[in-house]
Amino acid sequence: MDAGHGGVNQLGGVFVNGRPLPDIVRSKIVELAHAGIRPCDISRQLRVSHGCVSKILGRYYETGSIKPGVIGGSKPKVATPGVVKAITRYKEENPTMFAWEIRDKLLSDNVCTNDNVPSVSSINRHHHLHHHHNHYRHGDQDQSLSNGFWADMGGFALNDDKLFSSKTLTLVVVVVVVVVVVVVVVIVVAVVLISLLSSSLLLLLLLLLL
Structure with a gap:
C-alpha cells in the first residue's frame, strides 16, 4: 500500500x-x-x-502549535522574565483565565510572537509554581504575624469558639448572681415585714389587755 x-x-x-x-x-x-x-x-x-x-x-x-510533529524538532521555548511577569499580571487580573487564553493574550498584546510564545503547558507549569510559591510565602507570613500578635498579648490566644464560650460563661455567671441577689432581697424584705407585723400584733394585744 x-x-x-x-x-x-x-x-x-x-x-x-x-x-x-x-x-x-x-x-x-x-x-x-x-x-x-x-x-x-x-x-x-x-x-x-x-x-x-x-x-x-x-x-x-x-x-502551542497545530502543525504536525517534526522528527528532531526544536526544543521547548523558555519564557523570559518579561513574559513571566505578563503571565503573572494576567492571572492576578483574571484568576479564572485559561492557559490558552493567556497565550492568545500574549500574542494580541505583542508581548510575544508566534516564534517565541510559550506553550500552553509551559504557562500552566508557571502558574502552578507561582501559585504554590505564593501559598507557602503568605502562609509563613501569616504564621509569623499571628505568633507576634499573640506574643504581644502575653501568650493568650483565644479563637472565636473559645471567645464565644467565655462570653457565654460570663453571661451565665452574671444571671446567677442577679437571681441570688434578688432572692436574698426578697427574703430580707419578708423577714422585716413579718417582724413589723409581729410587733404590731404584740402591741395591739398589750393595749387590749390594759
Missing part, C-alpha cells in the same frame, strides 16, 4: 495514508476544544479518529 493511498475511517471520515490532517481541520479541533467540547465529541463531529484528535490537542497544549 503506497503512502498516497486514501481510505475511510470508522467514523466515515476520509484520510490519506502518510499525510497529516489539513491545517483547517487541525484548527477546528483546537477551536472546538477551546469551546469546551470533549475530544470524543470532536472526534464524532469532525469524523476524525479519537486518537488523532488527542494527539493533535496534546501537541498543541505542549508546543
Whole structure:
C-alpha cells in the first residue's frame, strides 16, 4: 500500500495514508476544544479518529502549535522574565483565565510572537509554581504575624469558639448572681415585714389587755 493511498475511517471520515490532517481541520479541533467540547465529541463531529484528535490537542497544549510533529524538532521555548511577569499580571487580573487564553493574550498584546510564545503547558507549569510559591510565602507570613500578635498579648490566644464560650460563661455567671441577689432581697424584705407585723400584733394585744 503506497503512502498516497486514501481510505475511510470508522467514523466515515476520509484520510490519506502518510499525510497529516489539513491545517483547517487541525484548527477546528483546537477551536472546538477551546469551546469546551470533549475530544470524543470532536472526534464524532469532525469524523476524525479519537486518537488523532488527542494527539493533535496534546501537541498543541505542549508546543502551542497545530502543525504536525517534526522528527528532531526544536526544543521547548523558555519564557523570559518579561513574559513571566505578563503571565503573572494576567492571572492576578483574571484568576479564572485559561492557559490558552493567556497565550492568545500574549500574542494580541505583542508581548510575544508566534516564534517565541510559550506553550500552553509551559504557562500552566508557571502558574502552578507561582501559585504554590505564593501559598507557602503568605502562609509563613501569616504564621509569623499571628505568633507576634499573640506574643504581644502575653501568650493568650483565644479563637472565636473559645471567645464565644467565655462570653457565654460570663453571661451565665452574671444571671446567677442577679437571681441570688434578688432572692436574698426578697427574703430580707419578708423577714422585716413579718417582724413589723409581729410587733404590731404584740402591741395591739398589750393595749387590749390594759
